[in-house]
Every structure is written in C-alpha cells, then in structure tokens.
C-alpha cells in the first residue's frame with residue numbers, strides 16, 4: 001500500500017519553503033519615501049551570505065524589518081517557510097555595535113546568558129550548566145577571561161566578540177549579523193570569521209552586512225547587493241560582478257577600485 005501525502009500548499013518553486021530566510025516584496029519606510037523597496041531575497045541554507053551596498057542603502061533596515069524590529073509597509077517574510085514567531089529561537093541577531101548602549105551596567109557573562117533566555121523561562125533561573133555553556137561560548141570567541149567585566153569597559157572588538165558569544169549561546173540555526181567587522185582590530189576580525197566559518201561547517205546559515213569589498217570572496221559564499229532595491233543575488237563568483245557593483249555603488253566607487261575588487 002502506498003502512502004499518499006496531500007500537498008499542503010503550492011510547490012516550493014523558488015526555495016521559499018526551505019530558505020532559512022526569504023523576503024518577498026519587502027518595502028520599508030521611515031517617512032514618506034521607502035528606504036527598502038519591493039525587495040526579494042532568498043537566503044541559501046548552510047552558506048555564508050554578505051549583504052553589501054553603499055551607506056544608507058537599507059542594509060540594516062532590511063535586517064531589522066526581517067526581525068520585526070521595524071515594521072515593513074508591505075511584503076512577506078518567512079523563516080523556513082513559516083513566520084518568525086514560530087522560529088524565533090532558531091534565529092540569532094548580532095546588532096551593529098554602534099546601536100547598543102554600552103554604558104548599561106551589565107557584566108559580560110550576563111550578556112551571554114541573554115542568549116539563553118528562551119531556555120531559562122520566565123523565572124530566568126540560571127543553573128551551573130547554563131553558566132558552563134555561556135563560558136564555553138566566551139571561550140570560543142577568546143573572551144573567557146573577561147566574564148566578570150562590565151561591558152562598558154571593553155574595547156570595540158571585545159564588545160563585538162561578546163555579542164557573537166551571546167548569539168552562539170542561543171544555539172540558533174540562522175545568524176544575522178549587522179557589520180560584525182566594523183571598527184574591530186585584525187585579530188578580532190580573524191577570530192570572528194573563524195567562528196562564522198565554523199558555524200557554516202556545522203551546517204548553520206550566516207548572513208552578514210559587510211562593508212569591506214576586498215574580503216567578500218574569501219569570507220562569503222553568496223552575495224546580496226542592495227541600494228534601496230535588490231540589485232543582485234547569488235554565488236560570489238556569479239553575482240559579485242563589476243556591473244552589479246557599479247549598479248549598487250554608482251559613482252561612489254571608482255572604476256579602478258571596482259576592477260581591483262572583482263579581479
């Protein structure tokens with residue numbers, strides 16, 4: 001006897017049902033003018049994707065709208081074919097460091113434990129195994145010796161590592177990072193990319209807003225180009241082209257620089 005499974009919806013022709021994150025027609029405005037306009041995006045599972053585009057292109061807004069931090073005017077946002085509410089704990093977010101109030105009196109370990117809130121429940125009773133997990137995440141980013149420090153006493157690179165540790169503690173499947181390498185020293189950049197690549201090796205999906213065009217091809221598998229509108233998407237070898245960069249950055253990149261970036 002063969003088992004018949006009734007189809008539950010339209011065929012997943014463009015990967016929306018399996019994509020860790022898919023956007024369709026996403027439009028976001030803070031005032032009258034949309035800053036993100038009718039954007040489609042399909043994030044490939046198990047890969048590292050860079051979101052690139054010039055200043056003010058809407059990269060941070062795209063992430064924030066995807067996470068419900070800002071309300072879109074229109075569009076569809078799905079995580080593994082479903083809504084965010086059902087997948088919230090599978091999605092970790094590392095905000096732009098500049099957007100965080102680092103004067104807030106909190107110790108490093110407490111920040112990392114925030115990644116475990118969904119597991120800790122309403123009473124947030126922290127048990128030894130939670131501390132051990134948070135410490136393991138700090139060790140993974142090389143910050144185990146700073147667990148008792150106030151976050152305001154850390155350097156920019158150390159703050160970024162702590163936020164990454166918080167995301168690691170969540171045991172998420174999709175990591176959304178807003179400029180994880182901005183303003184960090186070379187050693188921190190190396191530490192962060194090593195962790196992100198190891199996440200990929202574990203089958204996780206990584207999406208990062210990224211500014212340094214010279215490292216796109218060594219750090220990332222895929223690229224998503226945006227300047228208010230979607231200007232390209234795909235494997236770096238196909239989508240990270242001179243034409244696409246010219247469309248995204250226009251006169252803000254010299255031809256020579258674009259040529260150097262894309263070989």
Ligand SMILES: Nc1ncnc2c1ncn2[C@@H]1O[C@H](COP(=O)(O)OP(=O)(O)OP(=O)(O)O)[C@@H](O)[C@H]1O
Pocket residue numbers: 030031035053054055056057058059060061062
């Ligand atoms: N909270 C806000 N209120 C009003 N306008 C905003 C707000 N946040 C961003 N904007 C505007 O929306 C546009 C897109 O900003 P966004 O931060 O998403 O761009 P971005 O591509 O991340 O830029 P950058 O590379 O400089 O970080 C910009 O013109 C910005 O000034």
